[in-house]
Amino acid sequence: MTSLGLDVLFKGINMQRLLAGLWVSLRISLIAIAISIFLGLVVGWLMTRKNIVIKAITRVYLEIVRIMPQMVLLFIVFFGTTRLFGWNIDAEVSSVIVFSFWGVAEMSDLVRSSLISIPKHQYESAYALGMSEVQTYLSVIIPQTFRRLVPLAINLITRMIKTTSLVMMIGVVEVLKVGQQIIEANRKSSPNAAFGVYLTVFILYFIVCWPISMFSKKLEKKWS
Amino acid sequence: MSEVLIKIDNILKKYDDNVVLDGLSLDIHEGEVVVVVGPSGCGKSTLLRCINALEPIQGGMITFRGEKIDGRSKTITALRQKIGMVFQSYELFPHKTILDNIILAPMKVQKRSRADARKEAEELLDRVGLLDKKDSFPRQLSGGQKQRVAIVRALCMHPDVLLFDEVTAALDPEMVREVLDVILSLAKQWKTMVIVTHEMSFARAVADRIIFIDQGKIVEEGTPSEFFDHPKTERAQAFLQTFTFDKVEKEA
Ligand SMILES: Nc1ncnc2c1ncn2[C@@H]1O[C@H](COP(=O)(O)OP(=O)(O)OP(=O)(O)O)[C@@H](O)[C@H]1O
Ligand SMILES: [Mg+2]
Numbered sequence: 001m002t003s004l005g006l007d008v009l010f011k012g013i014n015m016q017r018l019l020a021g022l023w024v025s026l027r028i029s030l031i032a033i034a035i036s037i038f039l040g041l042v043v044g045w046l047m048t049r050k051n052i053v054i055k056a057i058t059r060v061y062l063e064i065v066r067i068m069p070q071m072v073l074l075f076i077v078f079f080g081t082t083r084l085f086g087w088n089i090d091a092e093v094s095s096v097i098v099f100s101f102w103g104v105a106e107m108s109d110l111v112r113s114s115l116i117s118i119p120k121h122q123y124e125s126a127y128a129l130g131m132s133e134v135q136t137y138l139s140v141i142i143p144q145t146f147r148r149l150v151p152l153a154i155n156l157i158t159r160m161i162k163t164t165s166l167v168m169m170i171g172v173v174e175v176l177k178v179g180q181q182i183i184e185a186n187r188k189s190s191p192n193a194a195f196g197v198y199l200t201v202f203i204l205y206f207i208v209c210w211p212i213s214m215f216s217k218k219l220e221k222k223w224s
Numbered sequence: 225m226s227e228v229l230i231k232i233d234n235i236l237k238k239y240d241d242n243v244v245l246d247g248l249s250l251d252i253h254e255g256e257v258v259v260v261v262g263p264s265g266c267g268k269s270t271l272l273r274c275i276n277a278l279e280p281i282q283g284g285m286i287t288f289r290g291e292k293i294d295g296r297s298k299t300i301t302a303l304r305q306k307i308g309m310v311f312q313s314y315e316l317f318p319h320k321t322i323l324d325n326i327i328l329a330p331m332k333v334q335k336r337s338r339a340d341a342r343k344e345a346e347e348l349l350d351r352v353g354l355l356d357k358k359d360s361f362p363r364q365l366s367g368g369q370k371q372r373v374a375i376v377r378a379l380c381m382h383p384d385v386l387l388f389d390e391v392t393a394a395l396d397p398e399m400v401r402e403v404l405d406v407i408l409s410l411a412k413q414w415k416t417m418v419i420v421t422h423e424m425s426f427a428r429a430v431a432d433r434i435i436f437i438d439q440g441k442i443v444e445e446g447t448p449s450e451f452f453d454h455p456k457t458e459r460a461q462a463f464l465q466t467f468t469f470d471k472v473e474k475e476a
Contacts, residue, residue, distance in 0.1 A: 124278050125315035125374075129329035129381060130305035139328060143319050223319070 005192030009200060014182050018197075021178035022204050025164040028095045028172070033157050035096075036103025043104060044111025058108065065105035071166055073098045078170040095167040099160060106156050114148040115141075147223045154216035158209045175201055226254040229289060229385055229416055230275060236283030237270055237440075244270045246440040247284070252385065255414040259427040259448075262437035263463060268420040271437070272387045275418070276307045289384075305333060308378030309387040312394050314370040316362040316377070322349070323358040326377045334381070341380070348376040352406050368399030375406055385416040392423060404430075424467050428452055436460050 009015050047058050078094040081087040089097070118141055126136040168177035179197040186193045230252040237245035244267045252258055260268050273279040275286060277295035286293045288303055316325050326349070327341035349355045352372040362370055371391055378386060388407065392400040404426050410417065411430050421427055427434060427448065434451040436444040436459075444451065444460045455461045 121311060121313060121315045122317070125311060127278060128276055128304060128307075128309040129377070130301045130333045131329055132301050135332050139332060140317055144317075147319060
């Protein structure tokens, strides 16, 4: 036990602290994911409309998100806005803003690509049966889009959860930060703590993300 | 002659500046089987798509029992129920079983009960020899089977006319027959049909009237024997030539 550095986890309330840190990570990602899914559906659908202005705006938005590392976005929102506008945005709120900004862009692009992947003939064969546009969307287009979208969206969700480890850079005490604090505090008494703590963090992330991707695999199999 | 069901009156169809149908007129009578033939790109598919307003027209008028067909009107979904269409690529709904593919529109559009729609769907499937496939998904069926299901799906709406757009063109040769047999049996029951096909012997067998289109215009029309045995126009003769081959004379 000592050699793997797992002993520090059982010292005091270290394990609870790690779990509390995990909850901070999850809270940030869950809120951001919820916002991303909701707004992503709307924006993604808008992107399939033939409006040039909407197309241009969403295009620029997507490009910005693609080019910018999430860390830079975090710094801009957290430090930059304080400097520039004197806003004092809480670190956790900043994180939610940045992750939503990123998630909505990716989600809407997934929604858009799933929607346009439905062949024109699927609409037409529904119309030819006398179905209205609303009936066609509800019974034919949306169910097929959904089947394509879910595995892609779940992949995005797990990536978002993993990437929340970046938020410690702006001072949010999430699971990885707690881990580092524990390692620091026990540097003398258990020099191997780094291994044990990071292993535990790894397992915690795994426990969160694995069921999600299993669920996705199961759905994919069911629908293929 | 029986009553005119669909009247196509001097229609003009363009894509941008490309005129595809150019002042085309055609009456389709109740109980009649009209087969449309012509070279690739002459506008056959476009004509069918205009009939059920999947494509807007830029001039002329199409009426169904005297009622104007207009894709933007409120009555278009009611009219489309009367006009069944079967596509070359089947276009079954991949996320639904065969049975659900067939009963979707009868239930949603015509508000029939599930039990009622299901009963009819099963009878029709039985008639085309596919009752045992009712709980399968489209991907589990062969092309010929999918196309028969597509025909059943159209029939289950009780349309007054059926439009077929090269429904065997995507099929392997050995599956063509099973689909054409279904259409032939519909012809025997006096179903009104407009059929686009490249299968000339089938056209001859099923048609009451052959329409030959070239460059967006009707160039020639007549009974199958008039058209196939004694084509009047040079263009029709040249078109029919493309389906016959002379015995190869090996060079000395
Ligand atoms: N959506 C479209 N946009 C622009 N042009 C089109 C479109 N659909 C068809 N056309 C053009 O209209 C013409 C007629 O096409 P259509 O599909 O009706 O021909 P067709 O007689 O059915 O040919 P085929 O035997 O190859 O199926 C072609 O020149 C085609 O390029
Ligand atoms: Mg065609």
